Amino acid sequence: MTPRSLLMRGGRGGAIFLAVMALLAVVVPVLNLGLAPDAALHLPDYWVTLLGKYLSYALLAIAIDLIWGYCGILSLGHTAFFALGGYAMGMYLMRQIGTRGMYGNAELPDFMVFLNWEALPWYWWGFDQFWFAMLMVLLAPGVLAFAFGWLAFRSRVGGVYLSIITQALTYALMLAFFRNEMGFGGNNGLTDFKDILGYSLQSQHTRVGLFLATVVALTLGYLACRYITGSRFGRIIEAIRDAESRTRFIGYRVEYYKLALFTFSAMLAGIAGALYVPQVGIINPGEFSPINSIEAVVWVAVGGRGTLYGAALGAGIVNYAKTWFTTAFPEIWLYALGALFVAVTLALPRGVVGLLARRKGGTA
Amino acid sequence: MNLRETVHEMTRRDKVFDFVNRPTERPSRVDISHNTILYLEDITVSFDGFRALDALTLYIDAGELRCIIGPNGAGKTTMMDVITGKTRPEAGQAWFGQTFNLLRMDEPEIAQAGIGRKFQKPTVFTEHTVFENLELSLAGPRGVWHTLFARLDGAQRDRIAEVMEIIGLQDHALQRAGSLSHGQKQWLEIGMLLMQEPQLLLVDEPVAGMTPQETERTAELLTSLAGKRSVVVVEHDMAFVRSISRTVTVLHEGRVLAEGSIDAVQNDSEVRRVYLGE
Numbered sequence: 001m002t003p004r005s006l007l008m009r010g011g012r013g014g015a016i017f018l019a020v021m022a023l024l025a026v027v028v029p030v031l032n033l034g035l036a037p038d039a040a041l042h043l044p045d046y047w048v049t050l051l052g053k054y055l056s057y058a059l060l061a062i063a064i065d066l067i068w069g070y071c072g073i074l075s076l077g078h079t080a081f082f083a084l085g086g087y088a089m090g091m092y093l094m095r096q097i098g099t100r101g102m103y104g105n106a107e108l109p110d111f112m113v114f115l116n117w118e119a120l121p122w123y124w125w126g127f128d129q130f131w132f133a134m135l136m137v138l139l140a141p142g143v144l145a146f147a148f149g150w151l152a153f154r155s156r157v158g159g160v161y162l163s164i165i166t167q168a169l170t171y172a173l174m175l176a177f178f179r180n181e182m183g184f185g186g187n188n189g190l191t192d193f194k195d196i197l198g199y200s201l202q203s204q205h206t207r208v209g210l211f212l213a214t215v216v217a218l219t220l221g222y223l224a225c226r227y228i229t230g231s232r233f234g235r236i237i238e239a240i241r242d243a244e245s246r247t248r249f250i251g252y253r254v255e256y257y258k259l260a261l262f263t264f265s266a267m268l269a270g271i272a273g274a275l276y277v278p279q280v281g282i283i284n285p286g287e288f289s290p291i292n293s294i295e296a297v298v299w300v301a302v303g304g305r306g307t308l309y310g311a312a313l314g315a316g317i318v319n320y321a322k323t324w325f326t327t328a329f330p331e332i333w334l335y336a337l338g339a340l341f342v343a344v345t346l347a348l349p350r351g352v353v354g355l356l357a358r359r360k361g362g363t364a
Numbered sequence: 365m366n367l368r369e370t371v372h373e374m375t376r377r378d379k380v381f382d383f384v385n386r387p388t389e390r391p392s393r394v395d396i397s398h399n400t401i402l403y404l405e406d407i408t409v410s411f412d413g414f415r416a417l418d419a420l421t422l423y424i425d426a427g428e429l430r431c432i433i434g435p436n437g438a439g440k441t442t443m444m445d446v447i448t449g450k451t452r453p454e455a456g457q458a459w460f461g462q463t464f465n466l467l468r469m470d471e472p473e474i475a476q477a478g479i480g481r482k483f484q485k486p487t488v489f490t491e492h493t494v495f496e497n498l499e500l501s502l503a504g505p506r507g508v509w510h511t512l513f514a515r516l517d518g519a520q521r522d523r524i525a526e527v528m529e530i531i532g533l534q535d536h537a538l539q540r541a542g543s544l545s546h547g548q549k550q551w552l553e554i555g556m557l558l559m560q561e562p563q564l565l566l567v568d569e570p571v572a573g574m575t576p577q578e579t580e581r582t583a584e585l586l587t588s589l590a591g592k593r594s595v596v597v598v599e600h601d602m603a604f605v606r607s608i609s610r611t612v613t614v615l616h617e618g619r620v621l622a623e624g625s626i627d628a629v630q631n632d633s634e635v636r637r638v639y640l641g642e
Contacts, residue, residue: 228512232514249448253472256507
């Protein structure tokens with residue numbers, strides 16, 4: 001397939017998605033860096049970070065849509081992979097603090113000094129190197145997903161049972177990461193980051209840089225998923241979703257296909273987490289919370305599953321609503337989220353994207 | 365056994381896990397040198413005490429077209445489940461040709477070895493087009509990496525076109541399989557079987573819900589396949605069975621009740637008693 005056909009394969013919705021990405025990559029830096037802070041159109045710094053956060057959520061949503069929309073695997077624990085990627089990035093950022101921490105210890109992060117630890121635990125080795133941390137951003141979620149998927153898919157665990165186990169997985173990780181003895185900062189998590197690759201995280205330019213990195217990652221992640229779903233592999237994945245045993249009787253090893261897809265999806269979620277952490281400035285065990293995973297599934301359902309760009313749109317809509325609600329009416333956000341999910345399930349089985357397509361009288 | 369022996373026993377490379385022990389080179393084609401493609405011997409399957417198959421013994425010759433009939437609950441579908449790896453029998457032997465031990469293989473392995481199956485209820489990929497359904501069934505490598513980068517070459521496209529012609533769906537190539545009529549779905553599933561180029565086809569009630577013309581064409585198709593391939597058909601429609609089959613096997617309560625030409629079977633007093641209710 002030519003690169004051109006890959007860009008066009010998402011149909012009109014996909015083309016709009018790519019256009020929006022290109023637009024964001026130009027408009028946000030120009031409005032933020034190019035205009036004086038008091039100019040009318042100036043984009044405040046916090047908006048750059050907020051948009052970057054939404055886009056990293058959108059990447060997580062695409063990762064979920066890939067397995068749920070195309071293969072019918074409903075993971076209710078996908079933020080576990082997101083958080084692991086985030087922790088890998090957080091560990092790198094912690095090591096960059098160096099002597100600028102409260103205790104001024106060049107080797108140990110503050111929380112370890114506070115716990116009277118003498119030396120860096122072995123699993124923190126190497127995280128002072130950016131390349132190693134980036135490798136772990138992929139490997140930590142990837143290996144966990146591979147091991148988990150190997151056991152689950154080989155035993156032919158599927159449907160609601162798999163969803164429940166993924167909930168248990170992320171819950172267990174949350175409890176583990178809450179423990180100080182784990183060596184990941186306990187309930188405070190990792191925070192107080194100073195700089196990334198030598199650039200200060202407080203600087204406006206670094207923030208724009210991180211935003212652009214997120215745009216690029218989301219675009220490439222989208223295109224990778226688009227390639228996968230457009231290949232014969234992707235058609236087999238959908239065949240598994242629609243008639244699993246038929247696929248087996250044709251001679252496909254269903255568990256390998258699910259495993260490959262699930263692992264890839266987990267790594268995408270890890271990348272999303274790694275981009276999220278430097279922009280929000282903290283990662284703590286709350287990110288493993290099962291409710292976060294369910295929320296992420298709601299984004300996909302709201303946007304419209306099985307389209308990829310719908311998932312990204314859903315992540316944007318729901319999170320913007322969340323930002324607005326939690327400022328205006330903090331108490332009722334969870335009710336609003338629940339009502340949204342029910343409304344979408346009952347009235348919009350194909351999500352907002354499906355609604356737009358119906359309005360236009362064609363397929364988006 | 366003392367500790368040393370135990371450790372030795374546990375660390376024997378050929379005994380640790382059966383995947384280590386797997387023969388590295390599986391025969392790629394079924395060996396039919398003894399002119400028998402399928403051996404089922406003393407196969408027994410029970411569900412909650414009910415004996416679905418009771419020491420069933422059945423042989424299918426290479427190139428044969430065999431019909432299996434029997435009342436509901438006789439074990440016809442269970443037999444197909446055993447052959448295709450879906451159900452494991454408690455006892456018995458099942459061999460595909462001389463070399464494939466079916467009881468040690470799972471569904472994808474059996475399918476790749478050359479046994480294709482058509483289900484009673486037509487099972488096609490409803491969200492895919494007719495063309496894509498056939499593409500996915502195409503004989504060839506089934507690995508994850510392969511399919512991620514696979515492209516159809518000219519010969520494969522021709523093959524798909526040819527099969528679409530055979531099953532009469534050449535004008536529906538880009539139609540979603542879910543929107544086909546019942547008979548067309550049956551045909552598409554038969555087409556998917558053909559794409560796999562199996563040596564043994566198991567066909568469960570192929571003409572259920574078909575019009576007389578469709579039934580006739582199905583009979584022609586199955587007859588034309590026999591010879592090069594072996595075909596086992598489970599069917600209730602006696603007229604259809606009479607039109608295609610030379611040898612008929614009657615199953616009853618999980619066992620072979622009678623076997624022979626259709627006339628011999630229909631005149632068998634035992635068969636008349638249990639099957640025709642006389």
